[in-house]
Amino acid sequence: MTASLSTIAPARIESAPAPMWTHLHRLSDDTGLFEHARNSIVRREHGYCVDDVGRGLLVVSREPAPDPGLLHLADVYLGYLNHAQAPDGRFRNRLSHGRVWSGEPDTGDWWGRALWGLGTAAACCEASWIREEALAAFEQGAGQRSEWPRAMAVAGLGAAEILRAHPGHPAAAALLADAAAAVGTPGPDPSWEWPDPVLTYANAALAEVVVAAGDLLGDPLLLGSGLRMLRWLIGAQTRADGRLSMIPVAGWRQGTPRGLFDQQPIEVAHLADACATAAEITGDDFFENALGACVAWFLGENDGEVVMYDPRSGGGYDGLTPIGPNRNQGAESTIAFIATMQHARALATRNAIRASGGAP
Template sequence: MNEPLAVEMRLDHMERMTDSTGMIQHAVGPVPDFATGYTSDDNARALIAALGLQSLPECRPWSGRLARLADRYLAFLVYAQRPDGRFRNFVGYDRRFLEELGSEDSFGRALWALGETMRTQPNSYYGRVAAAAFERAVPHATGLSFVRAQAFALLGLCAAWEREERRVALEPLIGELVEGLVAAYHRHSGPGWPWFDEALTYSNGVLPAALLRGAVVTGSKEARRIAEEAMDFLTESLIIDGVLQIVGNHGWFPKGGRPALYDQQPVDAGAMVLAYATFWSVLGRPADREGARISFSWFTGRNVEGISLYDPDTGGCKDGLLAGGVNLNQGAESVVAYLLSAYALVKTGLALPSLPEEEVRAVG
């Protein structure tokens, strides 16, 4: 099965969840829940999705809509950035910050989004604004303590590194983050547990994906080997009889224990799609091509409950797979996870986007 998949995409729900400030965090069903406000996490991911989709020729009918969305998300990140270059995360519906400093993960995701903006929009005002925010943030990248935050930041640095004029300045920082992930792997891995931590928790696929990207930049054979070992471990642990079984957030998967089956989150399926697409694009391993297809199909019903989380009527994605059903709410994190997954597949040639016919006809 080497033919590209057809992945259905709509922008309706992404637009529904976005107002003049940015992307609303949660929803009640498909209706935005204004009381939950906004996060830098969601707006960073949404910025990557909007600009990524805008870069695809197949998504030309959406150019104007995606540009308007990207404006909001980039403006939100600039608003959330502190004078010292770090980021606040939670913002109330009244646009007031709810904390003085966001989590390390939110910092890493913001840096990732800025780096991707610099990569996809090098000659536009998006790229210039992102580069200024990136310069203020990047000194904090090597001071991160948590491995997933390090991985998010590494993805951002590697994206910005693709601009040739940035390479000399960024290569030492990328090397430090690669060394940090390699060191974490050596601290925690053991027989039957080739991993960076004492448990598989959330966004697991981001770790080997980021390390492989870092290995490409640094040329580290050790980092590449570890990235492959960790990715193969995820495949063995999470794809059972051709079905992705994400680690549930009710107990996770501790070293020496058993994985929790529920609740499974769309953001974690999205991380697996990203990882497999990254490995396929760098290494061309057939198993990764198949892993990407299997992981994406989790959204559309190839999961342990046989229920589609993607909602073709709204263009949204339900918030979680539960025992015997789904969480019917369609929040920001979930719809962006779906669209980022679709983008990753299309970008690597593993899928073709299927847009609503009326939108394609309108462009003609």
Template sequence: MAIQEEVQQLTFSHISRLTDDRGIFEHAIGSHPRFVHGYCTDDNARLLVVSAREKNQPDSEIFERIAARFLLDAMMPNGKVHNRMSFDRVWTDQPSTDDCWGRAMWGLGVAVADSADTEIRNRCYEAFALGTQQRSRYLRSRCFAALGAVEVLKVDPANEDALGLVLDAAQVLNSLVHGSLQWPWPEERLTYANALIPETMLACGVTLNDAGLVQRGISLLHWLVARETNGEHLSVTPVGGCGYLGQAHGFDQQPIEVAALADAAKRARTITKDEYWDDVLHMAVTWFLGNNDSGVSMIDFETCGGYDGLEHDGVNMNQGAESTLAMLATMQLRPLLWSDAP
């Protein structure tokens, strides 16, 4: 069977395996959910993004409702967010504005803009409004929240709370110190969700008509792609990160980094119309299909799950929520590349 035909037959079957009526379980052993580790808001936010954007899977609305309900329960009246829930459905952490807050705001914003379910759109809009009371001291959390705010502004351009999130994020992004010619990245190290930073520059720049921020986002994304490319394929920043003097290519590599690059490339393509970004998106899609440093597929086509990590001699066989959702999110972008995609 041709690769494109296999990809077209991907379903949400592994998502169904990992999900019960409360939410998606965070971890798996092989393809089986690891109940002992419970649920987290981070992954249920990702599930809401993927399911709200999905138009071809008949069961996507079920997962959209489950994920939305999880985020609604995680959002506190003061706008802070819980992240960790045990298997017996008890929150085990204190609400915060850590990454879980930013990802929750992102998921809620995408649902407001993309969900076909009026009730979900309205409930997520209300929860998003609660979240706008807060700001995070963490850059990536602010970026995720800003992306959610940009989505809300698409359907409600007069929303001052959403605009406030975008303005605050843009101020932070504009204040980031420019690195050197050799290391233009605004942090000492590449860590995780790196492409999120230039993507948010693009999203905020377009929303605010800030051409300088857009240009900086494009330049930074160009540099990141070059840094994370090895020959004709992606070689994303490994677990543990990498600094200026560190080895550019290494292991283990995580699917979520590839998905972040894919999202950023799609946004850059939409803004600039530059076909270069199609090539980047193609590398992201094909990374999952074996065009990577180890030459192995990152998809289990029998389970429709995504493997947790690319290793120097193969894959991490576990198929957890983050990796599977990263794979599905990237594959949702393939119609931009393949004319026969559904």
């Protein structure tokens, strides 16, 4: 499998487009980030959600040299999250285009994604005022816990970002430890190295938070468990020719046949994130090659042999179906494309430095 990954990844890294922001701007207004689009046309009737605004804040904050337009988006997204957050740190999720909230504050997946975005902004955004306000909002939410492991996992990824920027931060350390505990570690069966008998969504985020906790909290056994989970997940989703075949939206239960479609771009982005984290920690080319396969999935090296973004609009397609791409370009899929191309750019830069004889 390692050899197969290594044959497909390097060329695709070199040919990857730069992150494209046009469609993200199109989906955004002075309130937040619209969730859905038909083709590239915004569907305002579906309103906004914290899930996507948190993701939007994350990718904008990762940009090393954001232009004024991207800093404006960071301001808008952070303002939305501040408005969505209750005094106890929980979040409401959905806001209509008429600026009416639905539902009560809670700690579902959107709470975790808000903390992931806030933690990334607090650690990485080039604008000091964004970092300061994002840290305050993160700390307000970090005392909460969710009953849902995936919500805890993505919240823990935000805590990991805080710890990288602020080593020893007590609330972040506690949240990261609890997130890894909520995920668990794999059992002894080498054919299913995963804590649960079913894989559903955001699978790679579960492995990544265990890896991050093992690294940042100084627990080598936990780190080893997370890396073992991630290697197994990559292998389970890699074809013999090195292309990724993602676990579809219907999920996959141990001991049952696995479906092929529909595959979701957000799953590829989660895997790219996890591989980037593991590569940074271990220096293992296996994870860089797997990251390259994530990039290649968007560029056509997938089960449909189709490109999964629109180069004219800059939007990411919403899913890979048996008859090709779902050409709607919603926020989640567009952000997944942007995030993966950010990793491609970073990896290409590191490879160029290595080729010139410099330090990686």
